[in-house]
Amino acid sequence: PTEGLPVRVSVNREDYDVGTVAYDKTNTSIVIAGIALGIIAALVVGASLALIVMKHLKAKKQANIENRLSTVLSRARVGSHLNSSPTDDYRRGFHSGQTSGSGATTFQGLLYSASYDHLAAPLMPGETVSMVSLNTDLLEEVNEVLIPAEMLRIEENQIIGKGHFGTVYHGFLIDSMKQETHCAVKSLNRITDLGEVDQFLREGIIMKGFHHPNILSLLGIMLPKEGLPLVVM
Structure with missing residues (x-):
């Protein structure tokens, strides 16, 4: 209930009413927001890492092609008349x-x-x-x-x-x-x-x-x- 639940403590067979316990909706909203932000942050980090890896692989592939061509051309120039x-x-x-x-x-x-x-x-x-x-x-x-x-x-x-x-x-x-x-x-x-x-x-x-x-x-x-x-x- 919105007004909370009663809390009773028994000591030496005597009961004492100490108050009520209410459900705090504010904390729930904070937890949900934190989880959502964590998921979004993880997705952003993952996408950034994937982009960096793709760029690195593309640059490495291009460099390998150019190096192979440079080697072929160097050999051709040495053997040219x-x-x-x-x-x-x-x-x-x-x-x-x-x-x-x-x-x-x-x-x-x-x-x-x-x-x-x-x-x-x-x-x-x-x-x-x-x-x-x-x-x-x-x-x-x-x-x-x-x-x-x-x-x-x-x-x-x-x-x-x-x-x-x-x-x-x-x-x-x-x-x-x-x-x-x-x-x-x-x-x-x-x-x-x-x-x-x-x-x-x-x-x-x-x-x-x-x-x-x-x-x-x-x-x-x-x-x-x-x-x-x-x-x-």
Whole structure:
């Protein structure tokens, strides 16, 4: 009852009324509020820890990818017949009339290769490849970094380097103010199936978030209506 319950104490067979005991609703509210706050605090701490762990794992994964690529590129530069300087950027090596050879600089971008013998596999001509035949999800990712053809000028006589499947050229990105930015344009000239085009594009997309002194970051991708894509760095 709201008025409380009577309390009686017996001493030597004599009963004494000492008062009443009432239910304190205030303390109950405090206990409930404390429990609720404790649960909320635990959820916040748990979510924060999960977020920190996820960020750490993502950063570790990205660092591992960049370290592996840096190792591959370092080995490639050591075995290259082109002269290069560890302190030089590929943009400083661009001179009018320069072609591939002893005066060219080494391209420090991604090296593309397949897992089997390229020379033994039959090649597909680039003009037979249409971009609409590529993976839909991949095209959606590429769409975020697409560069219109009119914004890219390639110096086809200025070669930075060559590989099994493509050539890297000097080029220029042209913005809306007609300002030109020097860049490297990676092409894919030799393929045996469309899966290699997918891999070539995915490697370019991976470079979008790179911030490493030995690896160029992605500036964009140009998809021609016919032929093979170009990765701009």
